[in-house]
Amino acid sequence: MATLSVQLYSVREQLAVDRNGTLDRLAEIGFRYVEPFGLGSPDKPLADRLAAARSLRAGLDAAGLSVSAVHAGLPNDVAELAEECAIIGADTAFVPHPRLVAGFGEGTFADPGQVDAFADALGSAAREVSVELRLGYHNHWFEWAELPDGSTGYDRFWARTSDDLLAELDVYWAVAAGADPAQVLTTLGARTVAVHLKDGPAEPGAAQTPLGTGKVNNAEALRGTTGIRWHVAEIDSTELDPFDLLATNANTLVNEGHSRWA
Secondary structure, three states: OOEEEHHHHHHHHHHHHOHHHHHHHHHHHHHOEOOOOEEEEOOEEEEEEHHHHHHHHHHHHHHHEEEEEEEEEOOOOOOHHHHHHHHHOOOOEEEOOOOHHHHOOOOHOOOOEEEEEEEHHHHHHHHHHOOOOOOEEOOOOOHEEEEOOOOHHHHHHHHOOOOOEEEEEHHHHHHHOOOOHHHHHHHHHHHHEEEEEEEEOOOOOOOEEEEOEEEEEEEEHHOOOOOOEEEOOOOOOOOOHHHHHHHHHHHHHHOHHHHEEO
């Protein structure tokens, strides 16, 4: 059974005001693992990034929280990212957007040449740093852009890469793109080590709601999956209290037998 984690982006505003109190609140809900974001930022000096990692690690330790994985940009020297991750205790980093890799942007997945170049860049980095860190990619919705040959950028990307590169499937955004998340998980197989789980209208910018109240059938997507290590609760935007929504979603996943707290 997969273990629950929570993407800290869900409470980004609260973290900016009171990080330690926010981490304590997540621990009080029952989370024992978190997924930080913002590591590997190429626009920040390494010394600043390492100091931020040490500060975050201290806050996590104080709250009794550990790290499942991180969301991160890809610096020119991927060993720098490995150093950041080692400080906070992460063995896996997911790049969550092409713009976090130099030379790429949201349109990457709509151009076959750009898809290939992006896949090669991440694949090369994954092989380079594989001893210290596992590298992967996390989707949104735009990766399913249709290419001239009728395939999608998402499918071309994964066909181009090897098992060195892991996958974190955001089930919500896969549905928003018109994909079948259960089929995506079947195709990716053992490369998928984590999934993001949330619900709502499955539209960019729309407010998200409790599991079971929107367009995403998370239970169907997860049926038959046995090798996924992490179920990550996340909120991109909501009109509800984010802590209450995270607690509701996490308890739903546990009570329905999909996930465990630790």
